[in-house]
Structures are given as C-alpha cells and as structure tokens.
Amino acid sequence: MNLLEAVRLVAARELKVKLRDKTFLFSTLFFLLFAFGSSVLPALFAGGPSSVAVAQSSPYEGKLRGAGLNVKVVADPEKTVRDGDADAAVVAKGDSAEVLAMKDAPNDVVSALSVAPEVHLLDPDAVDPLAAFLVPFMFALVFFFTSLTFGIQIAQSVVEEKQTRMVEILVAAVPVRALLVGKVAAGGILALAQVALIAVVSIVGSQFSDDAGTLLPLLAPAMSWFIPFFVLGFIMLAALWAAVGALVNRLEDVSSVGMPVQLLVMLPFFLVIFLGDNPAAMRILSYVPFSAPTAMPVRLFDGSAAAWEPFASLVILAAAAAGALLAGARIYEGSLLRTNGRTSWATAWRDRELRSI
Incomplete structure (x- = not known):
C-alpha cells in the first residue's frame, strides 16, 4: 500500500467516524441555525413600513x-x-x-413628506461603517472557531487512539505519516464543508435584508480568496494539533500542552479585530501566516490590497503550511507510540531524529 492509498483510507475512516458523531452533527446544526438567525432576525425585527x-x-x-x-x-x-x-x-x-x-x-413618514436636497457622493464605493466592522469580525470568527474546534478534535482523536491502543494496530497497517495526513485531510474537508454550509445559509438569510444587493458584490472577491487562505491556514494549524495529541496520553492534558497552538490561533483573531482600522498593522498581519487567512480577505474587502498581494501572501502561507506539516509529522512520529506519560516537544523531536539515523 502506497502513501496516497493509506492517506485516503485514514481520511475515509475519520470522515465516517465524525459523520456518525451526534455532537458534531448537533454543533453543525447549531452553527447553521445561528448563521441563518443572524441574517434573518434583524430584518424581521426591523418591522414594516409605518x-x-x-x-x-x-x-x-x-x-x-x-x-x-x-x-x-x-x-x-x-x-x-x-x-x-x-x-x-x-x-x-x-x-x-x-x-x-x-x-x-415615524421617521419614514416625515422623510416621505420632506424635500430632499440634491446629493453628490464623493466616494460612492465606500464601505458602510457597520459592514466595515462586521465583515472583519465574521472572517476572524469563522477561522478562529473552526480551526480551534476541529484542531482540538483532531488532538483528542489521536489521544483516544493512544488510550485504546488502537494506534498500534493502525501503525502496523499504514505509515505513521499517513495517519497524520489522513486526519488533517479529513478535518479540513469537514471544516471547509461546514464553513461552506454556513456561508450558503448566511447568503440565503441575507436576502431578507435591504442591503443584500449592495453588500454581496463587495463580499464576493473576499469570500473567494478566503477559501484557499482558510484551507492552507487550517492545514498549518491542524498538523500542529495532531502533534499535540501525540505528545499526551490523557485528554485532560490536551489543553495545557496545546496552549502554544491556542495562542497562535487566538492572538491573530484579536489583532485583526482590534487593529482592523490600522492600515499599516493590517498590511503586516496579511503576510504573517497565522493571521493572513483573515487579514488578507479583509483587506480585499475594503479595497486596500493591491492585485498582487493576495498571491504573495498565499505563497508565504503555503510555505508555512508545508513547514508546519513536516514539523508536525516529525513530532507525531517521535511521540505517537510513547505511552509512559506526557512527552515534551524537544524529546519527540530528538526521538524522531535518532530513529532516522
């Protein structure tokens, strides 16, 4: 069995297990209902004309x-x-x-009877201030929660396989790296599918809003770029989370050992939210691998990014994802079969190096 076939088998197994998990299904349904409600309820509660x-x-x-x-x-x-x-x-x-x-x-009655002066818009393509705040927040929120939720689930899946000794059977059947890549691939497919469903539901719900016709064309370029940035960013973080799972033998230790990875997810989220109105800071964040998946689509939305910038940022992110995948695989291989307690990052790295000599 070659590596590609092994990855496909592992990914298929992970997908089957996850799609039968009621917790995962209920959480997906909750996110869909939340996305639809967030789009529809404001328009419904706004009330009709006077x-x-x-x-x-x-x-x-x-x-x-x-x-x-x-x-x-x-x-x-x-x-x-x-x-x-x-x-x-x-x-x-x-x-x-x-x-x-x-x-x-009622304001609409007074406005209907008022004589409106002639208005000349100096910047007709300017983004609405509310949308300028909500769009960065939503991009950051989607990437933050999805990468964190699915990343922790990947780590927990690895720990459960170590606790039940299932990992020894799996390693005997497929290469260790195939286990890592298969888990990351399955998590990425599920995460992207969930994000796509949320996007579709949000777009359908936004049709109840009066601003749908003007906001959606502005969002389209940013959303199309968000997909490749999301995929590469997720691969980068998911590989690290799989390594975290291999380092521990108890589910209780995932949070403490995974704290560095959690910070890599949380810090970019807050930086994009709080520095969204700072052009210089956003330009830097759009090239930092851990913040690029949210910062660059935001810059594309507000029109501050040049045409070549998303390509350059994507290349940097792809290189970082490849590096994280290689590093995660090394840590994963060096600690997966250790069942005598928590393994440090340095020990797992050295163990893999010694085994390769």
Missing part, C-alpha cells in the same frame, strides 16, 4: 404610497391615530402638511 392615515382626496396620498408606506384613506385621520389603527396621520394645514402622531412621528 401605517399612515389620510383623508379622502388628500394631495399627499400619492407621495406617501410612492414612499412604500401603508396608506389608509379614512374619514377622520386623527381619530384613526387615537384609536391605534394607524401610526400617524397626515392632514393639510394651510399650504403645508401636518403629521399627527401619539408620541413620536
């Missing part, structure tokens, strides 16, 4: 209907408002209009 009462033959009826308001033609507009059957009423007062409301006049 209802406004006008008298018969009112000169303002056409203007109010043209603004999309719910116009009610009644005999007594003021009584309609007092009875709670309309949010506001518009009546003629001399040559102008008067808005009647119980407490606060």
Whole structure:
C-alpha cells in the first residue's frame, strides 16, 4: 500500500467516524441555525413600513404610497391615530402638511413628506461603517472557531487512539505519516464543508435584508480568496494539533500542552479585530501566516490590497503550511507510540531524529 492509498483510507475512516458523531452533527446544526438567525432576525425585527392615515382626496396620498408606506384613506385621520389603527396621520394645514402622531412621528413618514436636497457622493464605493466592522469580525470568527474546534478534535482523536491502543494496530497497517495526513485531510474537508454550509445559509438569510444587493458584490472577491487562505491556514494549524495529541496520553492534558497552538490561533483573531482600522498593522498581519487567512480577505474587502498581494501572501502561507506539516509529522512520529506519560516537544523531536539515523 502506497502513501496516497493509506492517506485516503485514514481520511475515509475519520470522515465516517465524525459523520456518525451526534455532537458534531448537533454543533453543525447549531452553527447553521445561528448563521441563518443572524441574517434573518434583524430584518424581521426591523418591522414594516409605518401605517399612515389620510383623508379622502388628500394631495399627499400619492407621495406617501410612492414612499412604500401603508396608506389608509379614512374619514377622520386623527381619530384613526387615537384609536391605534394607524401610526400617524397626515392632514393639510394651510399650504403645508401636518403629521399627527401619539408620541413620536415615524421617521419614514416625515422623510416621505420632506424635500430632499440634491446629493453628490464623493466616494460612492465606500464601505458602510457597520459592514466595515462586521465583515472583519465574521472572517476572524469563522477561522478562529473552526480551526480551534476541529484542531482540538483532531488532538483528542489521536489521544483516544493512544488510550485504546488502537494506534498500534493502525501503525502496523499504514505509515505513521499517513495517519497524520489522513486526519488533517479529513478535518479540513469537514471544516471547509461546514464553513461552506454556513456561508450558503448566511447568503440565503441575507436576502431578507435591504442591503443584500449592495453588500454581496463587495463580499464576493473576499469570500473567494478566503477559501484557499482558510484551507492552507487550517492545514498549518491542524498538523500542529495532531502533534499535540501525540505528545499526551490523557485528554485532560490536551489543553495545557496545546496552549502554544491556542495562542497562535487566538492572538491573530484579536489583532485583526482590534487593529482592523490600522492600515499599516493590517498590511503586516496579511503576510504573517497565522493571521493572513483573515487579514488578507479583509483587506480585499475594503479595497486596500493591491492585485498582487493576495498571491504573495498565499505563497508565504503555503510555505508555512508545508513547514508546519513536516514539523508536525516529525513530532507525531517521535511521540505517537510513547505511552509512559506526557512527552515534551524537544524529546519527540530528538526521538524522531535518532530513529532516522
């Protein structure tokens, strides 16, 4: 059996086990419902247009209907408002209009009757401030939670195989490196599939929003670049998490031994969030392998990245992922069959070196 066939068998086994895991299925369903709710609920709770009462033959009826308001033609507009059957009423007062409301006049009614001045946009392609905050936050959040969640699951899977002695059977059947690459490949497939489902659900839910037509075209380039950055970033971190699992023999030790890897995931998340409005810092972060999967798509979204920059950043990230995969494989091979307690990073590295001599 060659290495490629062994990797395929290990990945297929990992996928079958994971797809039968109820915890994984319920967590995926939860994320999908959260993504859909986050997209739909704001639009639903925003409420519809105000209802406004006008008298018969009112000169303002056409203007109010043209603004999309719910116009009610009644005999007594003021009584309609007092009875709670309309949010506001518009009546003629001399040559102008008067808005009647119980407490606060709805802004959409006032806007419909106002004469808007001519507006000339100096920067029509500028990103909305709210979107400028939410998009970086969502990119960082998706990569942070996905890489951390699936990475820890990979480490726990390795520990469980060591505890049950299953790893000895697996090593006898396939090369040790095939186990590592197969686990990383299966985790990457599941993580990417989960992110894709969340993206689809979010896009469908965003259609209920009035800003969908303007935001989605701006997001498309950043989302298309996010996929290769996400895949390479996940491979880089997943290889390290697999090494963490090989270093320990108890599930309780995964968190403590994996603390350096957790910091490599957490620090870029907070840096992108808090330094998102700093162009110089974001430029640097978009070339650092552990922050590039979120920083570069954000720069592509706000238009601050040159056309060549994502390619350069992707090459650096690919090199870092390859290095992490080789280093993780060395640690993995040097500690996987050790069952006499926790193994240090240095010991696992030296053990693999001695075995290769």
